[in-house]
Amino acid sequence: MAQRIDIKDLNVYYGSFLAVADVSMAIEPRSVTAFIGPSGCGKSTLLRTLNRMHEVVPGGRVEGTVAMDGVDLYGPDVDAVAVRRQIGMVFQRPNPFPTMSIAENVLAGVRLNNRRISKQDAADLVERSLQGANLWNEVKDRLNRPGSSLSGGQQQRLCIARAIAVKPQILLMDEPASALDPISTLAIEDLIAELRSDYTIVIVTHNMQQAARVSDRTAFFNIAGTGKPGRLIEMDDTRTIFSTPSVQATEDYISGRFG
Incomplete structure:
Protein backbone atom coordinates (compact mmCIF):
# COMPACT_ATOMS: atom_id res chain seq x y z
CA MET A 1 0.00 0.00 0.00
CA ALA A 2 2.65 2.54 1.03
CA GLN A 3 4.52 4.28 -1.76
CA ARG A 4 7.78 6.17 -2.21
CA ILE A 5 7.84 9.83 -3.25
CA ASP A 6 10.75 11.33 -5.19
CA ILE A 7 10.98 15.11 -5.42
CA LYS A 8 13.43 16.59 -7.92
CA ASP A 9 14.32 20.23 -8.60
CA LEU A 10 10.99 21.43 -7.23
CA ASN A 11 10.11 25.12 -7.23
CA VAL A 12 6.77 26.16 -5.75
CA TYR A 13 5.09 29.43 -6.70
CA TYR A 14 2.18 31.61 -5.67
CA GLY A 15 1.74 33.61 -8.85
CA SER A 16 5.17 35.14 -9.52
CA PHE A 17 6.34 34.67 -5.92
CA LEU A 18 8.77 31.80 -5.46
CA ALA A 19 7.82 30.29 -2.09
CA VAL A 20 10.01 27.16 -2.06
CA ALA A 21 13.11 26.68 -4.20
CA ASP A 22 15.22 23.81 -5.52
CA VAL A 23 13.96 20.97 -3.34
CA SER A 24 15.14 17.45 -4.12
CA MET A 25 14.49 14.58 -1.70
CA ALA A 26 13.25 11.03 -1.39
CA ILE A 27 10.46 10.08 1.01
CA GLU A 28 10.71 6.41 1.87
CA LEU A 50 2.61 16.34 -2.56
CA ASN A 51 -1.13 15.83 -3.18
CA ARG A 52 -1.65 18.86 -5.43
CA VAL A 62 5.05 24.12 -9.41
CA GLU A 63 8.08 23.50 -11.58
CA GLY A 64 10.03 20.27 -11.27
CA THR A 65 8.95 16.74 -10.48
CA VAL A 66 6.96 15.06 -7.71
CA ALA A 67 6.82 11.35 -8.51
CA MET A 68 5.09 8.51 -6.67
CA ASP A 69 6.73 5.22 -7.53
CA GLY A 70 8.04 6.73 -10.74
CA VAL A 71 4.80 8.41 -11.87
CA ASP A 72 4.97 12.22 -12.08
CA LEU A 73 1.97 13.46 -10.09
CA TYR A 74 1.97 16.65 -12.16
CA GLY A 75 2.04 14.83 -15.49
CA PRO A 76 -0.46 15.99 -18.16
CA ASP A 77 -2.48 12.79 -17.96
CA VAL A 78 -2.69 12.65 -14.17
CA ASP A 79 -5.99 13.57 -12.49
CA ALA A 80 -5.48 15.80 -9.44
CA VAL A 81 -8.56 14.33 -7.74
CA ALA A 82 -7.15 10.83 -8.17
CA VAL A 83 -3.87 12.03 -6.63
CA ARG A 84 -5.71 13.36 -3.56
CA ARG A 85 -7.53 10.05 -3.25
CA GLN A 86 -4.18 8.25 -2.98
CA ILE A 87 -2.51 10.87 -0.81
CA GLY A 88 -4.70 11.80 2.16
CA MET A 89 -4.26 14.89 4.30
CA VAL A 90 -4.89 15.76 7.95
CA PHE A 91 -4.90 19.45 8.78
CA GLN A 92 -3.68 21.46 11.74
CA ILE A 102 -19.36 10.25 13.49
CA ALA A 103 -20.12 7.40 11.09
CA GLU A 104 -21.06 9.76 8.26
CA ASN A 105 -17.79 11.64 8.74
CA VAL A 106 -15.82 8.43 8.27
CA LEU A 107 -17.73 7.63 5.08
CA ALA A 108 -17.68 11.17 3.67
CA GLY A 109 -14.61 10.70 1.46
CA VAL A 110 -15.83 7.36 0.14
CA ARG A 111 -19.19 8.82 -0.85
CA LEU A 112 -17.58 11.95 -2.28
CA ASN A 113 -15.69 9.65 -4.62
CA ASN A 114 -19.06 8.23 -5.77
CA ARG A 115 -18.28 4.79 -4.50
CA ARG A 116 -21.44 2.74 -3.99
CA ILE A 117 -21.25 0.77 -0.79
CA SER A 118 -23.77 -1.54 0.88
CA LYS A 119 -25.05 -0.85 4.37
CA GLN A 120 -23.06 -3.76 5.81
CA ASP A 121 -19.89 -2.81 3.94
CA ALA A 122 -20.31 0.77 5.17
CA ALA A 123 -20.67 -0.42 8.78
CA ASP A 124 -17.57 -2.62 8.39
CA LEU A 125 -15.58 0.26 6.89
CA VAL A 126 -16.61 2.62 9.69
CA GLU A 127 -15.51 0.11 12.32
CA ARG A 128 -12.26 -0.75 10.54
CA SER A 129 -11.33 2.91 9.99
CA LEU A 130 -12.15 3.95 13.54
CA GLN A 131 -10.15 1.01 14.86
CA GLY A 132 -7.27 2.09 12.62
CA ALA A 133 -7.48 5.54 14.20
CA ASN A 134 -7.66 4.09 17.75
CA LEU A 135 -11.09 5.64 18.22
CA TRP A 136 -13.53 2.74 17.90
CA ASN A 137 -13.77 1.80 21.58
CA GLU A 138 -14.44 5.41 22.53
CA VAL A 139 -17.27 6.04 20.06
CA LYS A 140 -18.77 2.66 19.09
CA ASP A 141 -21.90 3.32 21.17
CA ARG A 142 -22.55 6.80 19.76
CA LEU A 143 -21.81 6.58 16.04
CA ASN A 144 -24.92 8.62 15.25
CA ARG A 145 -23.82 11.55 17.40
CA PRO A 146 -22.36 14.58 15.58
CA GLY A 147 -18.64 14.43 14.92
CA SER A 148 -18.40 17.89 16.46
CA SER A 149 -19.56 16.45 19.81
CA LEU A 150 -16.17 14.79 20.30
CA SER A 151 -13.20 16.31 22.11
CA GLY A 152 -10.49 18.00 20.07
CA GLY A 153 -8.18 15.01 20.19
CA GLN A 154 -11.00 12.64 19.27
CA GLN A 155 -12.02 14.92 16.40
CA GLN A 156 -8.48 14.79 15.03
CA ARG A 157 -8.47 11.00 15.19
CA LEU A 158 -11.88 11.04 13.48
CA CYS A 159 -10.31 13.08 10.68
CA ILE A 160 -7.54 10.48 10.44
CA ALA A 161 -10.18 7.73 10.27
CA ARG A 162 -11.91 9.67 7.47
CA ALA A 163 -8.59 9.95 5.63
CA ILE A 164 -7.71 6.26 5.85
CA ALA A 165 -11.26 5.11 4.97
CA VAL A 166 -10.57 5.85 1.28
CA LYS A 167 -7.49 3.60 1.50
CA PRO A 168 -4.78 6.09 0.56
CA GLN A 169 -1.17 5.11 0.11
CA ILE A 170 0.32 8.20 1.74
CA LEU A 171 -0.79 10.35 4.68
CA LEU A 172 0.19 14.00 4.98
CA MET A 173 -0.16 15.65 8.38
CA ASP A 174 0.17 19.42 8.79
CA GLU A 175 0.92 20.03 12.49
CA PRO A 176 -1.77 17.51 13.48
CA ALA A 177 -1.29 17.97 17.23
CA SER A 178 -0.52 21.69 17.54
CA ALA A 179 -4.06 22.54 18.67
CA LEU A 180 -4.29 19.65 21.13
CA ASP A 181 -3.54 19.13 24.82
CA PRO A 182 -0.56 16.96 25.85
CA ILE A 183 -2.62 13.80 26.41
CA SER A 184 -4.34 14.09 23.03
CA THR A 185 -0.98 14.87 21.44
CA LEU A 186 0.46 11.65 22.86
CA ALA A 187 -2.51 9.72 21.44
CA ILE A 188 -1.86 11.17 17.98
CA GLU A 189 1.85 10.35 18.23
CA ASP A 190 1.08 6.78 19.29
CA LEU A 191 -1.30 6.49 16.34
CA ILE A 192 1.35 7.76 13.91
CA ALA A 193 3.74 5.09 15.24
CA GLU A 194 1.13 2.41 14.50
CA LEU A 195 0.16 3.74 11.07
CA ARG A 196 3.76 3.82 9.80
CA SER A 197 3.66 0.07 9.22
CA ASP A 198 0.97 0.55 6.55
CA TYR A 199 1.46 4.08 5.23
CA THR A 200 4.08 6.51 4.06
CA ILE A 201 3.62 9.47 6.44
CA VAL A 202 4.90 13.03 6.09
CA ILE A 203 4.37 15.36 9.04
CA VAL A 204 5.02 19.08 9.45
CA THR A 205 5.75 20.01 13.06
CA HIS A 206 7.18 22.93 15.02
CA ASN A 207 7.69 20.63 18.01
CA MET A 208 11.27 19.39 17.99
CA GLN A 209 10.58 16.74 20.61
CA GLN A 210 7.67 15.47 18.54
CA ALA A 211 9.81 15.23 15.40
CA ALA A 212 12.43 13.32 17.37
CA ARG A 213 9.82 10.95 18.82
CA VAL A 214 7.73 10.08 15.78
CA SER A 215 9.89 10.37 12.68
CA ASP A 216 12.41 8.11 10.97
CA ARG A 217 13.86 10.87 8.80
CA THR A 218 13.85 14.64 9.26
CA ALA A 219 14.18 17.44 6.71
CA PHE A 220 15.19 20.90 7.93
CA PHE A 221 14.05 23.93 5.93
CA ASN A 222 15.16 27.53 6.35
CA ILE A 223 14.61 30.94 4.81
CA ALA A 224 17.21 33.64 4.22
CA GLY A 225 14.80 36.50 4.97
CA THR A 226 11.40 38.03 4.27
CA GLY A 227 10.45 37.63 0.63
CA LYS A 228 13.04 34.91 0.07
CA PRO A 229 12.07 31.33 -0.82
CA GLY A 230 12.28 28.49 1.65
CA ARG A 231 14.98 25.93 0.96
CA LEU A 232 15.83 22.43 2.10
CA ILE A 233 19.01 22.76 4.16
CA GLU A 234 19.59 19.10 4.97
CA MET A 235 17.79 15.79 5.35
CA ASP A 236 18.95 12.68 7.17
CA ASP A 237 17.95 10.03 9.65
CA THR A 238 16.23 11.75 12.55
CA ARG A 257 19.28 29.54 19.09
CA PHE A 258 16.93 30.83 16.37
CA GLY A 259 13.47 30.18 14.92
Whole structure:
Protein backbone atom coordinates (compact mmCIF):
# COMPACT_ATOMS: atom_id res chain seq x y z
CA MET A 1 0.00 0.00 0.00
CA ALA A 2 2.65 2.54 1.03
CA GLN A 3 4.52 4.28 -1.76
CA ARG A 4 7.78 6.17 -2.21
CA ILE A 5 7.84 9.83 -3.25
CA ASP A 6 10.75 11.33 -5.19
CA ILE A 7 10.98 15.11 -5.42
CA LYS A 8 13.43 16.59 -7.92
CA ASP A 9 14.32 20.23 -8.60
CA LEU A 10 10.99 21.43 -7.23
CA ASN A 11 10.11 25.12 -7.23
CA VAL A 12 6.77 26.16 -5.75
CA TYR A 13 5.09 29.43 -6.70
CA TYR A 14 2.18 31.61 -5.67
CA GLY A 15 1.74 33.61 -8.85
CA SER A 16 5.17 35.14 -9.52
CA PHE A 17 6.34 34.67 -5.92
CA LEU A 18 8.77 31.80 -5.46
CA ALA A 19 7.82 30.29 -2.09
CA VAL A 20 10.01 27.16 -2.06
CA ALA A 21 13.11 26.68 -4.20
CA ASP A 22 15.22 23.81 -5.52
CA VAL A 23 13.96 20.97 -3.34
CA SER A 24 15.14 17.45 -4.12
CA MET A 25 14.49 14.58 -1.70
CA ALA A 26 13.25 11.03 -1.39
CA ILE A 27 10.46 10.08 1.01
CA GLU A 28 10.71 6.41 1.87
CA PRO A 29 7.68 4.09 2.06
CA ARG A 30 6.36 2.80 5.38
CA SER A 31 8.18 5.45 7.34
CA VAL A 32 7.56 8.84 8.95
CA THR A 33 9.32 11.88 7.49
CA ALA A 34 9.20 15.12 9.48
CA PHE A 35 9.52 18.61 7.98
CA ILE A 36 10.91 21.11 10.49
CA GLY A 37 12.05 24.72 10.29
CA PRO A 38 11.05 28.26 11.28
CA SER A 39 7.67 29.74 10.36
CA GLY A 40 7.42 30.90 6.77
CA CYS A 41 10.09 28.57 5.38
CA GLY A 42 7.65 26.67 3.16
CA LYS A 43 7.12 23.41 5.06
CA SER A 44 3.33 23.39 4.76
CA THR A 45 3.48 24.74 1.21
CA LEU A 46 5.76 21.87 0.20
CA LEU A 47 3.53 19.38 2.00
CA ARG A 48 0.52 20.55 -0.01
CA THR A 49 2.38 20.07 -3.29
CA LEU A 50 2.61 16.34 -2.56
CA ASN A 51 -1.13 15.83 -3.18
CA ARG A 52 -1.65 18.86 -5.43
CA MET A 53 -3.59 20.79 -2.79
CA HIS A 54 -1.26 23.68 -3.59
CA GLU A 55 -3.09 24.11 -6.88
CA VAL A 56 -6.31 24.96 -5.02
CA VAL A 57 -4.75 28.31 -4.05
CA PRO A 58 -5.15 30.91 -6.85
CA GLY A 59 -1.85 31.21 -8.68
CA GLY A 60 -0.42 28.09 -7.08
CA ARG A 61 1.87 26.16 -9.41
CA VAL A 62 5.05 24.12 -9.41
CA GLU A 63 8.08 23.50 -11.58
CA GLY A 64 10.03 20.27 -11.27
CA THR A 65 8.95 16.74 -10.48
CA VAL A 66 6.96 15.06 -7.71
CA ALA A 67 6.82 11.35 -8.51
CA MET A 68 5.09 8.51 -6.67
CA ASP A 69 6.73 5.22 -7.53
CA GLY A 70 8.04 6.73 -10.74
CA VAL A 71 4.80 8.41 -11.87
CA ASP A 72 4.97 12.22 -12.08
CA LEU A 73 1.97 13.46 -10.09
CA TYR A 74 1.97 16.65 -12.16
CA GLY A 75 2.04 14.83 -15.49
CA PRO A 76 -0.46 15.99 -18.16
CA ASP A 77 -2.48 12.79 -17.96
CA VAL A 78 -2.69 12.65 -14.17
CA ASP A 79 -5.99 13.57 -12.49
CA ALA A 80 -5.48 15.80 -9.44
CA VAL A 81 -8.56 14.33 -7.74
CA ALA A 82 -7.15 10.83 -8.17
CA VAL A 83 -3.87 12.03 -6.63
CA ARG A 84 -5.71 13.36 -3.56
CA ARG A 85 -7.53 10.05 -3.25
CA GLN A 86 -4.18 8.25 -2.98
CA ILE A 87 -2.51 10.87 -0.81
CA GLY A 88 -4.70 11.80 2.16
CA MET A 89 -4.26 14.89 4.30
CA VAL A 90 -4.89 15.76 7.95
CA PHE A 91 -4.90 19.45 8.78
CA GLN A 92 -3.68 21.46 11.74
CA ARG A 93 -7.11 21.93 13.28
CA PRO A 94 -9.61 19.06 13.43
CA ASN A 95 -12.26 19.63 10.78
CA PRO A 96 -15.03 17.04 11.04
CA PHE A 97 -18.12 17.96 9.06
CA PRO A 98 -20.32 19.49 11.79
CA THR A 99 -23.69 18.40 10.35
CA MET A 100 -22.59 14.79 9.92
CA SER A 101 -22.56 12.01 12.48
CA ILE A 102 -19.36 10.25 13.49
CA ALA A 103 -20.12 7.40 11.09
CA GLU A 104 -21.06 9.76 8.26
CA ASN A 105 -17.79 11.64 8.74
CA VAL A 106 -15.82 8.43 8.27
CA LEU A 107 -17.73 7.63 5.08
CA ALA A 108 -17.68 11.17 3.67
CA GLY A 109 -14.61 10.70 1.46
CA VAL A 110 -15.83 7.36 0.14
CA ARG A 111 -19.19 8.82 -0.85
CA LEU A 112 -17.58 11.95 -2.28
CA ASN A 113 -15.69 9.65 -4.62
CA ASN A 114 -19.06 8.23 -5.77
CA ARG A 115 -18.28 4.79 -4.50
CA ARG A 116 -21.44 2.74 -3.99
CA ILE A 117 -21.25 0.77 -0.79
CA SER A 118 -23.77 -1.54 0.88
CA LYS A 119 -25.05 -0.85 4.37
CA GLN A 120 -23.06 -3.76 5.81
CA ASP A 121 -19.89 -2.81 3.94
CA ALA A 122 -20.31 0.77 5.17
CA ALA A 123 -20.67 -0.42 8.78
CA ASP A 124 -17.57 -2.62 8.39
CA LEU A 125 -15.58 0.26 6.89
CA VAL A 126 -16.61 2.62 9.69
CA GLU A 127 -15.51 0.11 12.32
CA ARG A 128 -12.26 -0.75 10.54
CA SER A 129 -11.33 2.91 9.99
CA LEU A 130 -12.15 3.95 13.54
CA GLN A 131 -10.15 1.01 14.86
CA GLY A 132 -7.27 2.09 12.62
CA ALA A 133 -7.48 5.54 14.20
CA ASN A 134 -7.66 4.09 17.75
CA LEU A 135 -11.09 5.64 18.22
CA TRP A 136 -13.53 2.74 17.90
CA ASN A 137 -13.77 1.80 21.58
CA GLU A 138 -14.44 5.41 22.53
CA VAL A 139 -17.27 6.04 20.06
CA LYS A 140 -18.77 2.66 19.09
CA ASP A 141 -21.90 3.32 21.17
CA ARG A 142 -22.55 6.80 19.76
CA LEU A 143 -21.81 6.58 16.04
CA ASN A 144 -24.92 8.62 15.25
CA ARG A 145 -23.82 11.55 17.40
CA PRO A 146 -22.36 14.58 15.58
CA GLY A 147 -18.64 14.43 14.92
CA SER A 148 -18.40 17.89 16.46
CA SER A 149 -19.56 16.45 19.81
CA LEU A 150 -16.17 14.79 20.30
CA SER A 151 -13.20 16.31 22.11
CA GLY A 152 -10.49 18.00 20.07
CA GLY A 153 -8.18 15.01 20.19
CA GLN A 154 -11.00 12.64 19.27
CA GLN A 155 -12.02 14.92 16.40
CA GLN A 156 -8.48 14.79 15.03
CA ARG A 157 -8.47 11.00 15.19
CA LEU A 158 -11.88 11.04 13.48
CA CYS A 159 -10.31 13.08 10.68
CA ILE A 160 -7.54 10.48 10.44
CA ALA A 161 -10.18 7.73 10.27
CA ARG A 162 -11.91 9.67 7.47
CA ALA A 163 -8.59 9.95 5.63
CA ILE A 164 -7.71 6.26 5.85
CA ALA A 165 -11.26 5.11 4.97
CA VAL A 166 -10.57 5.85 1.28
CA LYS A 167 -7.49 3.60 1.50
CA PRO A 168 -4.78 6.09 0.56
CA GLN A 169 -1.17 5.11 0.11
CA ILE A 170 0.32 8.20 1.74
CA LEU A 171 -0.79 10.35 4.68
CA LEU A 172 0.19 14.00 4.98
CA MET A 173 -0.16 15.65 8.38
CA ASP A 174 0.17 19.42 8.79
CA GLU A 175 0.92 20.03 12.49
CA PRO A 176 -1.77 17.51 13.48
CA ALA A 177 -1.29 17.97 17.23
CA SER A 178 -0.52 21.69 17.54
CA ALA A 179 -4.06 22.54 18.67
CA LEU A 180 -4.29 19.65 21.13
CA ASP A 181 -3.54 19.13 24.82
CA PRO A 182 -0.56 16.96 25.85
CA ILE A 183 -2.62 13.80 26.41
CA SER A 184 -4.34 14.09 23.03
CA THR A 185 -0.98 14.87 21.44
CA LEU A 186 0.46 11.65 22.86
CA ALA A 187 -2.51 9.72 21.44
CA ILE A 188 -1.86 11.17 17.98
CA GLU A 189 1.85 10.35 18.23
CA ASP A 190 1.08 6.78 19.29
CA LEU A 191 -1.30 6.49 16.34
CA ILE A 192 1.35 7.76 13.91
CA ALA A 193 3.74 5.09 15.24
CA GLU A 194 1.13 2.41 14.50
CA LEU A 195 0.16 3.74 11.07
CA ARG A 196 3.76 3.82 9.80
CA SER A 197 3.66 0.07 9.22
CA ASP A 198 0.97 0.55 6.55
CA TYR A 199 1.46 4.08 5.23
CA THR A 200 4.08 6.51 4.06
CA ILE A 201 3.62 9.47 6.44
CA VAL A 202 4.90 13.03 6.09
CA ILE A 203 4.37 15.36 9.04
CA VAL A 204 5.02 19.08 9.45
CA THR A 205 5.75 20.01 13.06
CA HIS A 206 7.18 22.93 15.02
CA ASN A 207 7.69 20.63 18.01
CA MET A 208 11.27 19.39 17.99
CA GLN A 209 10.58 16.74 20.61
CA GLN A 210 7.67 15.47 18.54
CA ALA A 211 9.81 15.23 15.40
CA ALA A 212 12.43 13.32 17.37
CA ARG A 213 9.82 10.95 18.82
CA VAL A 214 7.73 10.08 15.78
CA SER A 215 9.89 10.37 12.68
CA ASP A 216 12.41 8.11 10.97
CA ARG A 217 13.86 10.87 8.80
CA THR A 218 13.85 14.64 9.26
CA ALA A 219 14.18 17.44 6.71
CA PHE A 220 15.19 20.90 7.93
CA PHE A 221 14.05 23.93 5.93
CA ASN A 222 15.16 27.53 6.35
CA ILE A 223 14.61 30.94 4.81
CA ALA A 224 17.21 33.64 4.22
CA GLY A 225 14.80 36.50 4.97
CA THR A 226 11.40 38.03 4.27
CA GLY A 227 10.45 37.63 0.63
CA LYS A 228 13.04 34.91 0.07
CA PRO A 229 12.07 31.33 -0.82
CA GLY A 230 12.28 28.49 1.65
CA ARG A 231 14.98 25.93 0.96
CA LEU A 232 15.83 22.43 2.10
CA ILE A 233 19.01 22.76 4.16
CA GLU A 234 19.59 19.10 4.97
CA MET A 235 17.79 15.79 5.35
CA ASP A 236 18.95 12.68 7.17
CA ASP A 237 17.95 10.03 9.65
CA THR A 238 16.23 11.75 12.55
CA ARG A 239 18.80 10.53 15.06
CA THR A 240 21.59 12.03 12.96
CA ILE A 241 19.79 15.35 12.44
CA PHE A 242 19.23 15.74 16.18
CA SER A 243 22.65 14.54 17.31
CA THR A 244 25.20 15.40 14.61
CA PRO A 245 23.67 17.62 11.90
CA SER A 246 26.04 18.53 9.09
CA VAL A 247 24.95 22.18 8.82
CA GLN A 248 25.39 24.75 11.60
CA ALA A 249 21.99 26.34 10.89
CA THR A 250 20.30 23.02 11.61
CA GLU A 251 22.05 22.72 14.96
CA ASP A 252 21.19 26.32 15.81
CA TYR A 253 17.51 25.75 15.08
CA ILE A 254 17.24 22.44 16.94
CA SER A 255 19.05 23.87 19.97
CA GLY A 256 16.72 26.89 20.05
CA ARG A 257 19.28 29.54 19.09
CA PHE A 258 16.93 30.83 16.37
CA GLY A 259 13.47 30.18 14.92
